[in-house]
Amino acid sequence: MKVVDEVQQLLLKLVGSYLAAKAKPHKIRRAVQKLNIVRSGNLDAIDRQAIRVAAVQEKVILLKSVTAYVEHMNRFVTRAVQQGSQLIVFPELNGVLGLGMIPFIERILARALPPTAVIPVETVSVAAGKQEPDSNNESQALDIVPLVAALTPFITNIFTTTFAELAKAHGVYIMAGSTLLAEEGKLYNRAYLYGPDGVLIGRQDKLHPDGNEVELGLTQGTDLNVFDTEIGRLAFPVCMDATYFETFKIAKQLGAEIVIIPIANMEEYVYHFALRGIWPRVQESGVYGIKSALVGDLFHIRFTGKAGVFAPLLLTEEQDGVVAEATSYNEDDVICTTVDLDALAHYDDPYFTDTNPAVYERYLLSAY
Amino acid sequence: MQRGACRLDHVRIAIVREGIAPAKEVDMVVFAGVSLEAIRAREASTFVAAAQQYARAHQVHVVPGLYVEDDALRSCLIAPDGELIGVQHATHVHRTHFPDVKRDTDLLFLSTPWGFPVFLAVDVDIYKPELLRIAARAGVKLVIAHQYIEPARANVAMIDAGAWQQAQQNCIYVAQTSNMGSHLIAPCQITRDLSGYVATCGVGEDVYGVYRPAELAIAYQAFRVFDSLNPPLYTRYAAQLLK
Numbered sequence: 001m002k003v004v005d006e007v008q009q010l011l012l013k014l015v016g017s018y019l020a021a022k023a024k025p026h027k028i029r030r031a032v033q034k035l036n037i038v039r040s041g042n043l044d045a046i047d048r049q050a051i052r053v054a055a056v057q058e059k060v061i062l063l064k065s066v067t068a069y070v071e072h073m074n075r076f077v078t079r080a081v082q083q084g085s086q087l088i089v090f091p092e093l094n095g096v097l098g099l100g101m102i103p104f105i106e107r108i109l110a111r112a113l114p115p116t117a118v119i120p121v122e123t124v125s126v127a128a129g130k131q132e133p134d135s136n137n138e139s140q141a142l143d144i145v146p147l148v149a150a151l152t153p154f155i156t157n158i159f160t161t162t163f164a165e166l167a168k169a170h171g172v173y174i175m176a177g178s179t180l181l182a183e184e185g186k187l188y189n190r191a192y193l194y195g196p197d198g199v200l201i202g203r204q205d206k207l208h209p210d211g212n213e214v215e216l217g218l219t220q221g222t223d224l225n226v227f228d229t230e231i232g233r234l235a236f237p238v239c240m241d242a243t244y245f246e247t248f249k250i251a252k253q254l255g256a257e258i259v260i261i262p263i264a265n266m267e268e269y270v271y272h273f274a275l276r277g278i279w280p281r282v283q284e285s286g287v288y289g290i291k292s293a294l295v296g297d298l299f300h301i302r303f304t305g306k307a308g309v310f311a312p313l314l315l316t317e318e319q320d321g322v323v324a325e326a327t328s329y330n331e332d333d334v335i336c337t338t339v340d341l342d343a344l345a346h347y348d349d350p351y352f353t354d355t356n357p358a359v360y361e362r363y364l365l366s367a368y
Numbered sequence: 369m370q371r372g373a374c375r376l377d378h379v380r381i382a383i384v385r386e387g388i389a390p391a392k393e394v395d396m397v398v399f400a401g402v403s404l405e406a407i408r409a410r411e412a413s414t415f416v417a418a419a420q421q422y423a424r425a426h427q428v429h430v431v432p433g434l435y436v437e438d439d440a441l442r443s444c445l446i447a448p449d450g451e452l453i454g455v456q457h458a459t460h461v462h463r464t465h466f467p468d469v470k471r472d473t474d475l476l477f478l479s480t481p482w483g484f485p486v487f488l489a490v491d492v493d494i495y496k497p498e499l500l501r502i503a504a505r506a507g508v509k510l511v512i513a514h515q516y517i518e519p520a521r522a523n524v525a526m527i528d529a530g531a532w533q534q535a536q537q538n539c540i541y542v543a544q545t546s547n548m549g550s551h552l553i554a555p556c557q558i559t560r561d562l563s564g565y566v567a568t569c570g571v572g573e574d575v576y577g578v579y580r581p582a583e584l585a586i587a588y589q590a591f592r593v594f595d596s597l598n599p600p601l602y603t604r605y606a607a608q609l610l611k
Contacts, residue, residue, distance in 0.1 A: 207598050207601055208596040208597070208598055209596060210596055211592055211595060211596070214595075214596075220598050220600075220601070221601075222600065222601065222604070224601065224605060240596060243537060243593060243596070244537070244596075244597070244598075245497035245498075245501070245537065246597075246598075246601070246602055246609060249497075249498075249608065249609055249611075250601075250602075250605045250608045250609055253605075253607075253608035253609070253611050254605075254608055270556070270562050271563075272556045272562055272563045272564050273556060273562070275528065275533075275536075276533065276536045276537065276556075279528075279529075280528070280529055280533035280536075280537070283495075283525075283529040283533075284495070284496075284497050284529075313521075313525055313526070313529065319521070319523060319525060320523065320525045321525055321529070350462045350463050350464050350465075350492070351462060351492050351495055351517075351521070351526070352492075352495050352529075354460040354461055354462070354463065354471075354492060354496075355460070355611065356459050356460055356471050356473065356496075357610055357611055358473045359459050359473050359475065359498070359499070360498050360609070360610040360611075361610050362473060363475060363502045364498055364501070364502055364602075364609065364610060365602065365603065365606060365609075365610070367501055367502045367505035367506070368505070368597060368599040368602055368603075
């Protein structure tokens with residue numbers, strides 16, 4: 001049962017106003033300026049046969065000041081830029097790491113986060129007896145929508161300004177990852193893409209929130225967007241969206257060449273569990289895939305995943321569909337590599353690329 | 369050979385070399401995949417008749433494998449009494465291996481005594497997520513996938529990208545076989561090592577396994593894949609989804 005009272009609402013408003021004041025855009029711009037970033041020339045020459053991309057694998061951390069947030073994100077960007085990256089992608093929930101600035105945040109999160117957030121790794125025969133929800137724990141959970149609504153101005157200030165400024169300062173494209181935010185009383189998990197001029201190119205709401213997110217009040221996105229950039233046509237659905245072939249097929253048919261999937265998987269790492277997302281989607285749809293991952297422990301929640309870049313089998317050296325991938329699933333990393341969009345344009349694999357629209361038209365939509 | 373009636377709560381399945389008697393009591397026999405030349409060499413009526421005889425002799429359901437008949441690449445399911453339950457034609461084609469066959473538009477979900485239909489994925493149909501989504505949403509719990517994989521392309525990725533991931537994204541069982549080996553596949557959560565591979569074997573070997581449909585329900589609780597579908601999105605982007 002969700003618990004919201006008037007005192008809590010007032011407190012949320014006060015905290016929201018306090019944080020919004022702390023994270024005013026001009027303060028964030030000043031923090032970026034202090035870094036004395038030298039603009040890279042990574043986008044001066046663009047070769048479609050050698051687009052440099054970077055997937056960030058980021059240990060979860062609550063960042064306690066504007067300066068800390070900016071410096072933390074800049075470290076990843078700098079590492080990627082130094083390796084020639086033209087596009088850098090950050091994980092899901094990257095925008096909420098600035099919540100470290102909230103007073104008593106640890107206590108708030110300990111109550112707000114579902115106690116069953118960590119999915120135990122065990123075979124079903126063992127788990128079968130453990131499927132019943134714990135109603136006692138549920139009764140202590142906070143209503144997250146008013147919380148996020150109060151914090152949205154702060155979250156969006158720090159998240160969007162930081163990445164707009166870093167993209168502009170470094171002269172690269174940055175997919176900032178995603179953040180939770182509230183809009184007109186609804187909760188979204190929204191990702192952002194910034195161009196080298198610091199301008200917001202586009203946003204993408206999560207289209208397939210999982211069960212936990214739906215319980216928290218997350219709203220399904222309604223649009224799947226593909227953005228035309230100098231470095232290719234990009235789409236960036238979020239995490240669970242990669243479980244569904246529908247996401248990638250639609251993106252591909254809308255013209256996507258690179259599909260970015262930021263993740264924040266709350267589960268122990270199992271190779272085959274992790275294989276269920278972007279990799280098979282890339283094989284089915286014939287696009288490049290870039291996965292960025294939030295990893296590490298936050299209270300009792302464990303995030304795992306390997307950032308990487310994936311391609312159709314025939315476009316990879318070992319015919320295994322992996323262009324580059326992190327070796328760890330729980331440490332900071334930046335995976336930098338090259339993708340060849342011209343090769344993708346000419347890609348054809350008779351195992352995967354045949355189509356039969358008559359069958360899909362006859363059966364598919366009625367299957368839902 | 370006298371066999372007991374098949375149990376309705378589980379399917380004992382074997383993938384064995386063509387014509388070889390199963391080494392233990394099973395409910396369904398799938399003949400192992402063979403080379404392209406062998407598929408081409410099959411005379412349809414003789415091939416199917418031999419499989420029907422096998423079914424009667426061993427009192428098992430049989431899925432004998434790929435054959436070409438009347439411009440269609442086919443797979444069939446035969447009942448223990450030798451009756452032909454159904455014949456699925458390929459709806460997608462590997463144009464290099466089978467340039468002469470036509471794509472069909474019918475999908476058959478074949479009745480079984482186990483309370484759920486079976487779908488036969490014909491060759492590269494196993495790589496088409498649209499088909500397996502349709503099948504799973506129609507109640508299919510078991511897919512039999514015969515395919516030909518040229519040796520130069522044979523690796524685990526070709527299985528992961530097809531039969532394996534179809535089982536995961538639809539919470540179904542897939543029994544897959546090709547000229548390069550055979551795999552019994554299930555949702556990760558109900559396999560001992562969480563890999564999704566119940567059993568595998570190489571060329572010239574046989575593999576046995578038991579599929580329990582009730583376990584699929586338990587697997588689904590661990591990974592409720594259909595709960596997060598977004599039908600309004602799919603309708604909105606139908607023009608792209610149906611291409």
